[in-house]
Amino acid sequence: MKKMVMVAAAAVLALAASNAGAQSVKVLRLGSHLASSHSVVKTADKFAELVTAKSGGKIEIKVFPNSTIGDQRALVEGMQFGTVDMSINDAGYLSNFAPRWGICDLPYLWQDYGHVRKVEDGEIGKLLQADLLAKGIRSLGWMDSAFRNVFINKEAKSVKDLKGMKLRAPESPVYVKTFQAMGMNPTVIPWGEVYTSVQTKVVEGFEQPAEGAFTSKMYEVTKYMIMTKHMYTVLSINISEAIWKSLTAEQRTIISAAAAEASAYGRKLAEQLDGEAITGLVKNGMKQVEVNKAEFQTAVSPVWKEYGDKYKANDLIQKIVDAGV
Template identity: 35%
Template structure:
């Protein structure tokens, strides 16, 4: 009995002398959704972003990526940001005008002269002011990524606005885009992206408009014969975060995310430009007829699109156009 007591006492002393074990810190997981395929530059850049965040946070933060509308269609993801059920999302401007009407400004046709012009505006005062407007909607606007320059795809050849007359053309659920295509003579049909391929194959719609990377990564050459390089709208992707989730992060974690996004933004834009060039050639290899077109009549037909929208400030439009100089 004395031996048992002695052993117990020794064990107790040993435990008392041992240093307390430091509990493992729990990893904060951030679920990031987007609506594009895994071959799209936004998905590739999110992977890069996740790697940077993991390295900078030493594993404290982990980004889990959910592509191809796994967290819902784009509008559903934005609503999820407001509710705190979606942590982070990268979405096109299509559904966002309903939340921040002034965002329609960047959707005006032929507003930007080049990608460099767009970057200058979106990374500058105009773009940052637009991102700040999301705060009133319970969303943190963090960065402007690139979906690309939007062009037309169709079942028949399009050389001028006259060729669009009566054409059933899918657009995003974006009133600015819808108004522009009405001015061009088309019959725009707003439709969520998940329905587009089937609608094209079944003849519900005749045409659609999107950047090269979307056309290629979704195999639209199977249901569209022509791609007309109108490049009528520069299409951003916005990196958004739920305000509820953001506020639960520490200041240090928020800083890591912002710094990582700066690196990932440059990478995303470079990847977008590279893939557009590569995939334009691949579309032709797949049998799609890719054509240049004189955009002047398209510009003239849509010159007054902005005047129909009270939330588009002419002074801001003038500032954007002046930045091209």
């Protein structure tokens, strides 16, 4: 009997220790609207690995791709309210909450990868992060995707060839204005619904970096990749400020360090996968069509002035331009 009591007591103690260990693990959920094979989600996975390693398993980041815990609006609003822990979001979408982020999506603003990173890592990047923090979201680091192109089912080499086309646009004022300036009819649709929307002819096409099109198998519903390179996708690794404040100083240090490493990893990966995606799209039957960029730049030039005037950001825009010279 005494032996049975001792065994039972040992079992209770072991269970208590197990529960205590489980309770000591801090779990954070990170959502993305993109596919699990996309560089953004791969970067999120890398971030999760780094956090686990740096914390000795005391912090766990669970990654949810494919809008499984919400599209971009749900993720960003959730971070504001503290109901979503983390997400990686693009500048265009964040501009709905912190308008100056829309500057990052002005058409034909960026010269190359180096230009983007010089701005992100400088004073302008810090200014944009402060804008976002004022909305309850803390940017932990930058991530990039690539230049964006138009995907449709007919060949187009000029602005005139695209006139009147019903094109899917992200929920971003800059995107909508840009496609209107090109003469198209932009329709806002969440990314997770784009494949079906093109397939059922709700829209005639969409625009996206090559990687997004490839990982979502958009070559099954569109046949032409029009190389407009009209915008560059800037992204940020974000955490709810309410969640951030609930963390200990040690947890914050670990997460910040992991985010910095993940950002560097993601930047390299995005460059690599963009080239691979273009090759993959062509191998799957998509035709790559080059255009006269100067014609498109002229068509969208009014968007710069309108956006700069509306948000008193003309000086900021000029500083970004100067950084690329």
